[in-house]
Amino acid sequence: MQPNGNYRTFAAVLTGGLFTTLGVGLFAFTIPLLSLDERVSGAWLGTAFAAYYLAKLLASPLAGMAADRFGPKPVLILATSAGCLIPLTYFTAPGLTSLYIVQAAMGLVSGLIRPVGLAALGGSASGPALSRRFAANAALFNAASFAGPIIGSLLYTTGVMGPVLIGLSVCLGLALAATLLLMPEDAATSLAPHPAESANPSPPRHRGKGAALLLAIGGRSLGIGLTTAFYPIVLADVLGRHGPVAAATFAAPGLATFLGLLITGRLTNKNPDMDRVVLGMFLSAGGLYALGECRALWQFITFGVILGLGAALSIPASMFFASTLSRRQGAVFGAANLASGLGFLLGPLLGGFAVHTLHSPAPALKAAAVIGALSCLPLLFHIFRDQFHWGRGMAWTSTGIAATLLGLLLVQALSPDFHPDDRDKDLYRFTDVAMGTVVKLTIEAPSRKSASLAARRTMTAMRALQQDLDHRNPRGSIGRINRAAGSSWVKTTPRAFALLDRALKFSAATDGAFDPTVGALTTSPFYYAMDESVARAKSGLVDYRMVLMDPPGNRVRLKKKGMALDLGGIAKGSIVDAAVALLKKHGVPSGIVEAGGDFRCFGDRDWNIGIRHPRNSAVFQTIPIRDKGVCGSGDYQQFVTPDKKGGPITRHHIIDPSTMDSAHESIGVTVVANTAELADALATTLFIMGPAKGTAFLKKYSPDSACIWFLPDGTVSYTDNFPQ
Template sequence: MPIYNPKLSQILTKFNMPMLMVAVFAASMGTGVFTFTLPLMNLDEKAGGMWLGTGFAGYFLAKLLIAPLSGSFADRHGSAKPLLYACGAAILLPLLYVLFPTIETLYAIQFILGLCAGTIRTVSMAAIGAGMESDKLSSRFAILSAVMNSSFLLGPLLGGLLYIDKDYLPVLGTMSAFMGLAFIIFTFSTRHMPTRTTEKKDEAHNSTGTSHYISIMTALFGRGMGIGSLIAFYPVLLTSSLQLSPGSTAIFFCMPSLTTVLLLPIFGKLLAGFDRRLTTSAGMLTSALALYILGGCSTASGFLCGGILSGIGAAVSMPASMAVCSELGSAKGKNLGYANMAANLGFITGPLFCGFMVSSSGHVGTPFKLTAIAGAMAAVHLIYEGVSGRGFKKSALTISALTFIGLLMLIPQNLQQNTHKDFFRYSDVAMGTVVNLTIPETDSRTEKIAKEAVSIMHRLQKDLDHRNKLGSIGQVNHEAGKKWVHVSNKTLQTIKRGLDISAKSGGSFDITIGAITTTPFYYALDKSRFAGHKELINYRLLKIDPEQTKVFLPKKGMAIDLGGLAKGTIIDAAADYLKSSGIRTGMVEAGGDFMVFGDRDWSIGIRNPRGDGIIGHIMVKDKAVCGSGDYYQFIIPISKEDKTRKHHIFDPALLQSSSESIATTTVAPDAETADALATTVFIMGPEKGNKFMEEHFPDCSAMWILPDMSIVTTKNFPKIITH
């Protein structure tokens, strides 16, 4: 039976319990501010699928390792010491970055913070389990879960604001302050906590069978896989499936957690009297169903419903599963420690599995579905225990067997690929989107060549991306107005070609637009915010030294942004490597931009900028096709009179989003040129853009979609085929 002291319970309920919850909230906020802001750097660098998965894994690995150790420590020495030790260590973590301000230090801090967070979570759960009556466990754990999850909603928002200038010191300082607050509150709230979270004399009486122990741990592992997959890859799935603004994407991403937080206190009370094993398994199956639905979604309404359903499943299963683990035996800390270890093992496995499957399937939805099936199968034995425990053993066996067989039958169809049997396709995540390499003729070396091509894309984008402070462009921008900076030869050549297009376009395309575009959500800010930036946007001021491969920005505040052509540069690099490796025909596609080569005609779809699907397709051979549009990054105006979107394609002359077009598509001999021209003619509009193309790029072609959805093309643009 659970350990229960009437006087202790009364104190916990009236005074210590609220303080404990507040302390856990503060500690969780500190963790959330840092840990869930750090992935912004990964997204800024647009890391690959496996790297994106492993970026989350270190934090969860630390929580996995510390959970059983901290729980066992609390069983022997009480909850006060581990809680205070964890918060005290977290308070001092910013000193590491002050002494060693490198990205490696931030990842070391993330790992240590995982140890602290794992301790706080496990020990606070053990303290509740040791001090509460059995019938109150579900409701108390529901409140604890709501507190933790709400902080993980608010923490990233606050962290994003603190990180707005790409400086981690404010983030670290705030994390330390929250941990300090938690330390103070824990100091007072743990005074009347049990000196131990276990009673040796009851341990034999309260020990649980091995089968039940394994079933709940397996179920927690399965749910952890689903949650880890959502955290790591849901933004990529949303971005690749919907035409949403960043704000809308954030709302969809937060919907599962928001639903969970709102429903946890309600379900914690409503379901307290039900069999906890059935409640846990029912919630986990609901979450698995939601994840399966999300994997096949293509509409906003589908993602909304799937996100809400996922939140409902978590709200149902979390309190019940915590209560089940708390009553596995008298050693509350050890049992809850192993439970958290199983969940964190799932958090690690889920992202790693998704990263591997994205490369294998070419679509983020496929690993979501397979993870959902695995999560549901992990809960099957818990279903059996819940039903058989009510006296229906035969029915339990039948239900469990049918459920398992049904889930098993879903696996083959989700492993099937929609590619032609004679084609090889290799996929990964790069530049914030899914990259696909399609090669008709294959041999034993093809996969190795494709992997190296994507690796080249990863390395090059880090060097060209202004958001990477360690890359060539990031260093040039950092030293603006101070000194010359050595850059890679590839970056220097890209800058030279960018300057050439800037000159030919008369500044409509200007790679020094970074003075504005390096500001987060610059397109959402008022035009007056950039009144003093006009003199900083002038490609003519940028100086290069080809012999020394040096670049210099003469004015402080100037910045280079190669976003208008770098994606094409990176696609070309991958295509060039494929060709140099003996691949005669192929296609490199990244987020709707294409480079096709070889003696083969390819059908390329043109995206509908104001709806689903495509408006038609064109046939090209040995060409690049790139597009620009106001539907990639934008906000919809609040005013009903103003129909113009604020979006990321800025007109340097007007210092505001261009409104001449809503989408452009260009065809050129290489992707870099096509990418740069798509941005340039978008800003120019069809009248000026046609003249520009005829004069400077007669071998290229362009198409404009205007605000009224009418289409204008250059004379040499390929025929648009519609059905």
């Protein structure tokens, strides 16, 4: 191939990869949003993504072998053509089944394009030039991975998948055009033999090291897959932050990788070898392990950047090193993508097992870091032997010592200390995920074993209750009621019926300020960002008096089609109370159940609870609590700030049913009540009412409850009985 053809191959791979990544990214980002909008189960969403990754996993090695035999251009044309046409099949039979098929098919398309593109890149240059090309390709891939979800969110603003699928088809069409116009006909995935090797063509000089590299790549991907799934939970658990701060912190490793790739790609002046691969992967592993220990924002950012820089160092080096393993680049990069895909599949599984067993996502990050480092040890052995020129015995001994130390570190990571404080030897703390948020249990118990048993059973019960009460679960009581709106009666579980009955009675007491039928609006994703006319058009569907109850049969019916229940303003508190009751049943004398910042303290023990100011992360006030529920509401959790005449106004998730718009009497409230359910319902209601109406309502309805309001003008208002 001529030099000009090499540059055309480089341009074709970068351009085609850019548009493919944009398309797949914008589509994949909208699938979870659609699952919320359609109220399908998490199982559907999980299997859809599993089908995508499995298809990608199976296609990668086959694509590589096909590219070696037929050349990269025919395979890329086939893949991008299919990727362009498959999304359009949705319009012939719109529905979830069609989207499921499109999702799996795009896994096949991605599994074809990615390894073949890398193989073509591997055959287009050699030495430092090839390393720089791999760095540029990886940098562009990371940039497109950021841009794709942003484009997807814009295309899905109306909640319709049509524009998203058209966008996906257009992106793959542009990738097809780039392949047709830029990829040379004689582009190859096989390296020409070096003149010195032509007389005696022998196996590549890195004999025996391919498996070691593939193992290291799989270990790195395992860490990435686990981090993507569970790092946001760690951030929410430790920092208690949501919105832009959490998103920026989560994006720090990826941004560092992108910037690092730009730098390392320019500075490469030698053939990267195993040492750079191992150094970068160990650096990433160290950063990931430290993230499991972080307790402050600056720590998360610092070690996230270290993780990202390690990836920037290892990614182009590992790609280049892989390209030297064989002249058949398609087979090499097909195998590399297979190893990477296995890592992406196993990472979330490992994280789920660690969270289920240890009740905390932080050990999962540390375990993934150690496993990633262990996967690099075969490469480290080769470095000791071939680059340091140690004897085979010494290299094995050194590698064995490293493996032993990392093994001990893995045991330590998977055996966390549940004691939260040396002053409270009888307290054990657990963290898990339920109700779409981080749940923390602080339990008084005679031993860790008994505390762990109580915690495990409590978490299981909380998830079961969530499934029944969550409107997103179509098989739960609330989901079934919503799907049958305007048509038929639905038999519910006794617990769901009782909670809905209490919610409707509370709605009547508040004169509709609290109304679970606001779900007609709030069950749509990003409902608070919708045009105001859309919200107003649903006002005729919001009226708690149109919920019909049949106590003898535990049956419920919504009068009008389009109505929907959303118990988000009371269900979390009810589940927390149920968790407390279960812990007491297991003999736990005292403790705290916290779910997303809402508490229920129980037992003969005083607890100090910090109240955050809604406009900063500082603790505004600490209050003593004994056997009470504490819940809050604020405009800072889910919001947008569209520009309006006279300045921006925050539109957030707490809707005033009387106006069908975001409530603006308060910016945050915290309520103390006898139960978490009552505190939860009061927090939403008193946020909407504001201090004047809210204080009068409390005195009449629940004089034992107390509230603090944070107001838009920066002032604070208390009820007279608020704890001090």
